Amino acid sequence: MSAQPVAYMERTRRYYEAQGFEKPYQWAKPDEVPFTRPSGPLAESRLALISTASLHERHETDPRSVASGFIDQCPERLYANDLFWDRKATHLEDLNSYFPIDRLKTLVEQGRIGELTPRFHCVPTEYSQRRTIGIDAPEILTRCREDGADIALLVPL
């Protein structure tokens, strides 16, 4: 019998409670989910890659904002010391395990997708949904449009 997926929302709620937080974190719960079909063949589409990791080492108290890097000068690693992920079970020593840039380049070479946008983007996972909705998500959209992105691959840690 296969194991059940971990219930992360419930586990996080209990964890915060054990830390003495009185108000549990509330994940956004939309009534309706937007949906757009690709406007053309993916083999002719330009893809933007978006991550929750950051370009530089970041402390929990540092100010956060959307940051972008160039695909052609892709760093060997990104940073996620301030994010929740399973440090005991795994590691982030392979960039492509959480930021699959080389795999995407292979799919471009194979003709499965057209090309990548010149930039990739790092979006902060803000505690504030208002900030994500009001500032960060529109900024990502602006940058995707500037780069002519047709489709986007989002990879949260």
Next chain:
Amino acid sequence: MCLVARHLEEAGIPTVILGSAIDIGMHCGAPRFVFTDFPLGNPAGRPFDAEMQLSIVESGIDLLEQATGPRAIARTPYAWGSDDWRREYMELRPQDANALKQQGEARRAMRAEMREARAS
């Protein structure tokens, strides 16, 4: 990340998320979600397994193409191996209770400091 995906999708850019927290993805209304049942940290595949990583990313591209409506999910066939991580992640052990409370206090103090810094 779902909020960003939804924003792009509303603006006419189709999105797909690769992730390992399927409950969050579904709750938050991910338009398309490729679920790999791994510990958090490697949503694009096991480290240094290029073949698996390529297959997971391809699943994302396939889902972009094939999904006919929102909340589309594809599940990849991979298993991590041992299942100990399922129990151990954020496990609340009685012997850690005091340490957790102290961590919480430190976090609250830090956030208060951040709020003050932003306000000034």
